[in-house]
Amino acid sequence: MERFDVAVVGMGALGSAAAYHLSHTGVRTIAFEQFELGHVRGASHDTSRIIRTSYGSSPYVRLAQASYRDWAAFEAATGERLTTVTGGLVFIPTDGPFAASDFVSSLTEAQVPHELLAPEDVHARWPQFSLPANVETVYTPDSGIVHAARSVAAFQMHARMNGVVVRDRTPVLSLVPDESGVIVRTEHGDVHAGKVVLAADAWTNTLLAPLGAEIPLITMQEQVTYFAPEEPDAFDRDRFPVWIWEDEQCFYGFPTYGEPTIKAARDRSDNVMSPEERTFVPSPELLAELTDFMSSTIPGSGGVLRTVTCQYAITPDRNFVIGPVPRHPDIIVALGAGHAFKFTPTIGRILAELAVNGETTEDISTFGVADAHDPASGIDHRPVFVD
Numbered sequence: 001m002e003r004f005d006v007a008v009v010g011m012g013a014l015g016s017a018a019a020y021h022l023s024h025t026g027v028r029t030i031a032f033e034q035f036e037l038g039h040v041r042g043a044s045h046d047t048s049r050i051i052r053t054s055y056g057s058s059p060y061v062r063l064a065q066a067s068y069r070d071w072a073a074f075e076a077a078t079g080e081r082l083t084t085v086t087g088g089l090v091f092i093p094t095d096g097p098f099a100a101s102d103f104v105s106s107l108t109e110a111q112v113p114h115e116l117l118a119p120e121d122v123h124a125r126w127p128q129f130s131l132p133a134n135v136e137t138v139y140t141p142d143s144g145i146v147h148a149a150r151s152v153a154a155f156q157m158h159a160r161m162n163g164v165v166v167r168d169r170t171p172v173l174s175l176v177p178d179e180s181g182v183i184v185r186t187e188h189g190d191v192h193a194g195k196v197v198l199a200a201d202a203w204t205n206t207l208l209a210p211l212g213a214e215i216p217l218i219t220m221q222e223q224v225t226y227f228a229p230e231e232p233d234a235f236d237r238d239r240f241p242v243w244i245w246e247d248e249q250c251f252y253g254f255p256t257y258g259e260p261t262i263k264a265a266r267d268r269s270d271n272v273m274s275p276e277e278r279t280f281v282p283s284p285e286l287l288a289e290l291t292d293f294m295s296s297t298i299p300g301s302g303g304v305l306r307t308v309t310c311q312y313a314i315t316p317d318r319n320f321v322i323g324p325v326p327r328h329p330d331i332i333v334a335l336g337a338g339h340a341f342k343f344t345p346t347i348g349r350i351l352a353e354l355a356v357n358g359e360t361t362e363d364i365s366t367f368g369v370a371d372a373h374d375p376a377s378g379i380d381h382r383p384v385f386v387d
């Protein structure tokens with residue numbers, strides 16, 4: 001059997017970034033992807049993802065700050081240009097479930113520049129938006145865009161250039177822990193790895209369940225829509241920021257990016273389906289809901305050009321799960337809960353550090369994995385259930 005120090009399962013954003021960071025540690029690494037590299041059946045394809053530090057929770061703000069440093073380091077080391085700063089607005093209705101004060105306090109604590117704006121301030125600076133009077137807006141100048149498909153391809157290419165063995169079109173059938181690591185079974189043969197980085201997102205429980213472990217996960221088909229504004233120049237990134245509407249129903253969107261369209265979507269549309277059940281057909285109801293929102297909030301957004309589907313695998317509280325699996329500590333799991341792209345290089349680095357050193361320089365206590373039957377873990381709200 002071939003032997004490796006680390007095997008990465010899943011070559012979406014997180015697995016590809018882990019493979020890249022592992023390639024710099026000198027350990028022998030193999031990475032598996034069940035489909036072709038760059039496929040559209042997971043969560044990491046298409047063009048743009050929002051990057052931002054503006055979260056209403058300090059651990060995420062701190063992780064985002066690390067991510068800005070790690071994106072910059074990756075761009076500097078490789079010559080890739082992947083991130084674009086546009087500034088960002090988070091709109092928070094005062095009668096909704098989110099509080100602008102949470103954003104302000106976590107950003108203040110982390111010393112991230114930000115402004116709290118009234119609707120008239122927003123309209124004066126970005127007249128493209130039409131906001132109701134009960135909306136508070138948090139502006140962060142550091143928000144922006146990262147190119148999703150190009151980033152994943154770059155992590156994969158540089159991992160390969162640095163010696164990672166990549167086996168695409170090779171589903172991992174099972175993980176079998178033994179006394180010195182894990183046997184990784186595939187239909188093209190088995191390999192032995194000292195550690196496994198499991199970055200399989202919506203497919204995570206397929207490999208964990210036979211080990212008696214399970215992450216509480218909801219998988220759903222999401223969709224993003226490209227609108228064609230009559231005046232695309234008004235939505236240029238110098239004049240129009242990324243934006244998020246934080247309410248019972250959340251929406252988000254982008255300035256023009258590479259083409260004269262603006263992309264927008266609802267976050268967590270609850271179009272629940274497993275990867276096997278996915279239709280790849282956009283929901284007309286969700287599209288109608290989005291176009292209603294866009295015509296009232298961004299009146300110049302224009303007509304619908306196309307809609308692309310994507311996949312979310314989210315934990316009930318939207319928190320990440322990052323860490324060794326209880327009782328199977330040679331398997332390190334990473335689950336991005338539908339908002340991890342911005343953190344890709346940092347989560348990849350954390351996974352590599354955990355696999356190689358057994359510890360990470362980042363504080364991942366909020367994202368840890370708990371044994372559901374271990375009350376001492378203190379993180380029983382974010383469990384991998386172990387029988």
Ligand SMILES: Cc1cc2nc3c(=O)[nH]c(=O)nc-3n(C[C@H](O)[C@H](O)[C@H](O)COP(=O)(O)OP(=O)(O)OC[C@H]3O[C@@H](n4cnc5c(N)ncnc54)[C@H](O)[C@@H]3O)c2cc1C
Pocket residue numbers: 009010011012013014015032033034035041042043044045048049050051170171172173199200201202203204207222223224265309310311312334335336337338339340341342343
């Ligand atoms: C529409 C949409 C918009 C988003 N917008 C943002 C945003 O603006 N900002 C942001 O930060 N985040 C955003 N996200 C979230 C972010 O894109 C995801 O959290 C991130 O891409 C997840 O990456 P991943 O590698 O964990 O998952 P995936 O990309 O799904 O990768 C998992 C991979 O594992 C492979 N795999 C699974 N099982 C096996 C197996 N047994 N053997 C081999 N391979 C296997 C799969 O084929 C897949 O390629 C968005 C997500 C979507 C869908």
